[in-house]
Amino acid sequence: MRVVDVINKKKVGKALTQEEIEFFVQGYVKGEIPDYQIAALYMSIYFQGMNDEEIANLTMAYVNSGETIDLSGIEGVKVDKHSTGGVGDKISLIVIPLVASLGIPVAKMSGRGLGHTGGTIDKLEAIPGFKTTLSTEQFIANVNKHGMAVVGQTANLTPADKLTYALRDVTGTVDSIPLIASSIMSKKIASGADAIVLDVKVGSGAFMKSLEEAKRLAKCMVQIGKALNRRTIAIITDMNQPLGHEVGNANEIREVIDVLSGKGAEDETTVALTIATYMAIASGKYHDFQSTHAELLQVIESGRALEKLKDFISIQGGNPQIIDEPSKLPQAKNHIEIRSNQSGYISRIDAEHIGLVAMLLGAGRKKKEDSIDYAAGVTLLKKVGDYIHINEPLCILHTNLDTIETKVLEAYVFQDSKPDPIEYIHEVVK
Template identity: 90%
Template sequence: MRVVDIINKKKIGHALTQEEIEHFVQGYVKGEIPDYQISALYMAIYFQGMNDEEIANLTMAYVNSGETIDLSGIDGVKVDKHSTGGVGDKISLIVIPLVASLGIPVAKMSGRGLGHTGGTIDKLEAIQGFRTALSTEEFIANVNNHGMAVVGQTANLTPADKLTYALRDVTGTVDSIPLIASSIMSKKIASGADAIVLDVKVGSGAFMKSLEEAKKLAECMVQIGKSLKRRTIAIITDMNQPLGHEVGNANEIREVIDVLGGKGAEDETTVALTIAAYMAIASGKYHDFQSTYGELLQVIASGKAIEKLKELISIQGGNPQIVHEPWQLPQAKHHIEILSTHAGYVSYIDAEYIGLVAMQLGAGRKKKDDPIDYAAGVTLLKKVGDYVDLNEPLCILHTNLDHVETNVLKAYAFQDSKPAPMEYIHEIIK
C-alpha cells in the first residue's frame, strides 16, 4: 500500500478505507512515512472532507496509536467532559465536585494550556501541594473512594494525534472539522470514558468564531461518539466575552470557590450547571434536565458542593483551607486599575484580546515549555451590559512584571443604550 495512492484517492474526493487510514497513521508514528506526505494528505482532507465512517476510523487509529486508560475498575458509568477552550474557562473545576456530589464518578484527565491562559492542570497547580501526577492505581482508588479525581494527560496517550497536530499547526490544516473532531474525541476515548459531554465554545475568544462552524464541529463529534458506542452530548456555549470575572490561574481558582459557594457570576454559573446537568443525564442516573439543574442548585445552596471541592483538594495533596482563606493562593506584586475612557454601557469585550493580555502578564505560555506565573491575570470589574462612568475602573491587571506594555482598552466597546442580554447556551446537540 503506497501513501501516494492514498493521497491521490483523497485528492479526488474518494473515501478512504479503515485499512488505508490505519496504514498512514501507524506508518507516521513509526517514522516510516515522511512529514511531507502526511502534510499533502491532510491538505487533501482539508479540501475534500471525510464522511462519518472515515472520521470514526481516523479517531480509532489515533486511539490505537498509543496507550489507553482502562477505567473498568471504577464502578458506574464514567462521564468525561471536554471544552474546546476559551478565556476564563474554569468550568471543569466547577463541574467535577458538582457531579461527584450527585454520586456520579468523575474520572477527569486534563491538559495544560498553550496560548491565552493556563489549562485545567495549571490552574490546579496554583494550589500549593496539589498533585496532578497520580498513578493509574491512585487515580482509580480516588474515584472509587471519593467519587472524583483529576490527573494530567499521559505522554503516551494518542501519540499520533500529538504528532499530526504539530504538523497541522505549521501547514495550515488546523481548522479542518474532521481533523479537529477526531483529535478531540480520540483523547476522550483513549482516556476510558463511557459517556462524553462536550463544551463547544463559540465567539471571539473561541477557536470556532461562528455558530455555524461550532454547530458543524459539535455534530461531527456527537456522530463520532455514536459510531463508537459512546453516549455523547455537545453543548454550544458563548465565548464572546471572557467567562466570569477572572482570567488567570490563581484568580480562576478563587472564582471556582465563589461559584461553588453560591456567589458566582451568572454566565459561568449557568454554563457550569448546564454542563453538570447533562453529565448527570449522560450517566443514565438522571433523565430530566430541569429537575437535575434544580438539584444541582440545591447541592450548592446546601454547602455540599464547596465541601466536595475541599475534599478534592485534600485527597490530591493540596491545602483545603484555601477555600476559606483564598488569600493563601499566589498573589501578584502589582495590581493595575484600568480606567474607562467612556461613559455608557459595555457592549463588547474581545475575549481573545483579554486572553492575550493575560498571557503577556505571565498567565499563559507562548511556547510549550514557558513557565507560568500563577498569580498573573485579569479581573473584569465590568461585563457586557454593565454601565460604566468615565474614569471608573473597568478591570484590574495582576502581574509580577515591573514593566507592562499593553492597551487593554482595545478590547472594549461602549454604547449609550443597554445592550440585549447575552445568550450563554446556544444549542444542545445529542
C-alpha cells in the same frame, strides 16, 4: 500499499477505507512516512472532507497509536467533560465536585495550556501542594473512594494526534472539522470514558468563531461518539466575552470557590450548571433536565458542593484552607487598575484580546517550555451590558512584572443604549 495512492484517492474526494487510514497513521508514528506526504494528505482532507465512517476510523487510528486508559476498575458509568477552550474557562473545576456530589464518578484527564492562560492542570497547580501526577492505581482508587480525580495526560496517549497536530499547525490544516473532531474525540476515547459531554465554545475568544462552524464541529463529534458506542452530548456555549470575572490561574480558583458558594457570576454559573446537568444525564442516573438542574442548585445552596471541592483538594494533596482563606493562593505584587476612557454601556469585550493581555502578564505560555506565573491575571470589574462612567475602574491587571505594556482598553466597545443580553447556551446537540 503506497501513501501516494491514498493521497490521490482523497484528492479526488473518494472515501478512505479503515485499512488505508490505519496504514498512514501507523506509518507516520513509526517514522516510515515523511511529513510532506502526510501534509499533502491532510490538505486533501481539508478540501474534500471525510464521511462519518472515515472520521470514526481516523479517531480510532489515533487511539490505537498509543496507550489507552483502562477505567474498568471504577464502579459505575464514568463521565468525562471536554471544552474546546476559551478565556476564563474554569468550568471543569466547578463541575467535577458538583457532579461527584450526585454520586456520579468523574475521572478526568486534563492538559496544560498553551496560549493566553493555563489549562485545567495549571490552574489546579496554583493550589499549594495539589498533585496532578497520579499512578493509574491511585487515580482509580480516588474515584472509587471519593467519586472524583484529575490527572495530567500521559505522554503516550494518542501520539499520532500529537504528531499530526504539530504538522497541521504549520501547514494550514488546523481548521478542518474532521481533523479537529477526531483529534478531540481520540483523547476522550483513549482516556477510558463511558460517556462524554462536550463544551463547544463559540465567539471571539473561541477556536470556532461562528455559530455555524461550532454546530458542525459539535454534530461531528457527537456522531463519532455514537459510532464508537460512547454516549456523547455537545453543548454550544458563548465565548464572546471572558467567562466570569477572572482570567488567569489562582484568581480563577478563587472564582470557582465563589460559584460553588452560590456567589458566582451569572454567565459561568449558567454554563457550569447546564454542563453538570448533562453530565448527570449522560451517566444514565438522571433523565430529566429540569429536576436534575434543580437538584444541582440545591447541592450548591446546601454547601455540599463547596465541601466536595474541599475534599477534592485534600485527596490530591492540596491545601483545603484556601476555601476559607483564598489569600493562601499565590498573590501578585502589582495590581494595576485600568480606568475607562469613555462613558457608555459595554457592548463587547474581545475575549481573545483579554486572554492575550493575561498571557503578557505571565498567566500563559507563548511556547510549551515557558513557565506560568500562577498569580498573574485579569479581573474584569464590568461585563457586557454594564454601564460605566468615564474614569471609572474597568478591570484590574495582576502581575509580578515591574513593567508592562498592554492595550487592554482596545478589548472594549461601548455604545449609548443597553445591548441585548448575551445568550450563554446556544444549542444542545445529542
